[in-house]
Amino acid sequence: MRVSPGIFYMLASTALLALVNVAVKKLTDLPTAEIIFARCLISLVLTVWQLHRTDTPILGPPKARFNLLGRGVFGAGSIILGFLALKALPLGAAATLSYLAPVVTAVAAIWLIGEPLKPWQWLFYAMAVGGVVVAKGTAGLLSAGVLLGVGSAVSSGVSSVFLRRAGDKIAPLVPVFYFNVVPLAISAVWMLFDLKLPHGIEWAWLLLAGVFTHVALWCVTHAFQKQQANFVAALDYLGLIYATALGYFVFGDKVKFSVYPGIALLLVGVGLNAWYTSRQEQKKETAS
Template identity: 55%
Template sequence: MKKSPLAPVFYMLAATLLFALVNIGIKKLPDLPAVEIILFRSVISLALTLGQLRWLGVPPWGQRAQLPDLLLRGLAGAAALVLGFLTIKQLPLAPAVTLQYLGPVFTAVAGIWLLGQPVRPWQWVFFGISLGGVAVAQGFSGLGWAGVALGLGAAATSGLSYVFNSRIGTKENSLVVIFYFQAVTLPIAAVWTCFNWHTPQGADWLWLVAVGVFTQAALWCVTKSYQHGKQAAGIAALDYLGLVYAAAFGTWFFGEKIKLSTYIGMAVVLLGVALNAWYSARRTSHKPAQ
């Protein structure tokens, strides 16, 4: 059966919402070090992944030819995870997430060399529109340089990990890609936690489980999206929609005030996303059949 061309879009939209829920869980654990949350998250996600792989009868190690890309995806993903958690811990939710949503630009640039996918001039214009919307919505005034640097590092490594997802494509089961991600992240977090451990208390345990479960679902969705998507840059543009979730959840759960400029900026972001998605779909539909 032919897969729907909109499937990667739906997977990415679901992943964006799930990652937003993960961010809420992180902010609900202010007394736990970021790396400790990563440890619990990795343990839960790895256990779920191994259980699913065993149920499907799929070996977790994948094909030898894909090993370099699987390991590189794991390393880039681990770096993005650590930097992203540190950013969320250090900055308010909305600006922390906004910084990380610069990732699609890094995905587009890396895709030129690693995937051979040129970014068309109009796509750069649309990315610029979205980035302009980010600047209008949040800006960087009042944010410490350390937090901004962490957010940019998270965006760069996240964008790179998405490119390796696309390089792997459908040659590996989505769960195998997730397995390598967690297998690389877990030992790093375990060693780091030995030097900075705080025992979770009460509701902390529930939030840790929620972070792990939502993470697993989000990783599966985002991996499926990049594996089946035809254009990494076009899919990555959908990631900007997480700004809407960040602004809404920041207001509802953490009392963050939203200014008029934020609404204007979000509208500009969505305009850039919509134009990029439309342009990518138009180019794909006009390509001659192979």
């Protein structure tokens, strides 16, 4: 079976962002604002350089700038809240909460870009969310870390819808520019009140976080331009497997037995949604 470009780019992005989370967890002694600033600065420099090389207007088409700015603002909320959640929670738990974002994307896409969900897709998403709940458990649902994670997921979901609304005629690096410049400005001010210079291996982790983020965002933009938002968003759930494995092998996080049926339910929901969406697209092509 041939893997479509949208699926390939989303899978690559999910894997890279899982590695970014590892880098952030390794930087336990650095302030959150400093990590966000370094990550966004590295990605922004690479973005501007590449846009300049191709003579691409950095701000994008005038008609798309509102949606691009929305992508940047809600993306900033996702980054800041997500990094704070990573500081407060184990890697697997923080990543699990982030997978509420595809649900927000799919639901918001109904009203903002007119991409409706079929009744069966609601069931498949319910299965995926149920898998997240089973894997995470209900302990500490109202803790600060959990609330930060949920806030990050909501911001991420809305940000993805703004990206889809911006359209597929925009150079993939233009949305990446907006996604970096807004949190960079916020973290620059925040960092003035909490500054600590990195040492030794911390420089390497910061560099990896910035480079991997840059490539991941480029992949995300390609994915949402080439595939329906609700379909691409569902693939993001597969990152839970990466996060669970990395948390276990890299940080020694304990994996509860409930995680396994949770992941299984999650994968079934994602797989059925992918299969159903593919069938619907084939029917449309046949009818036309």
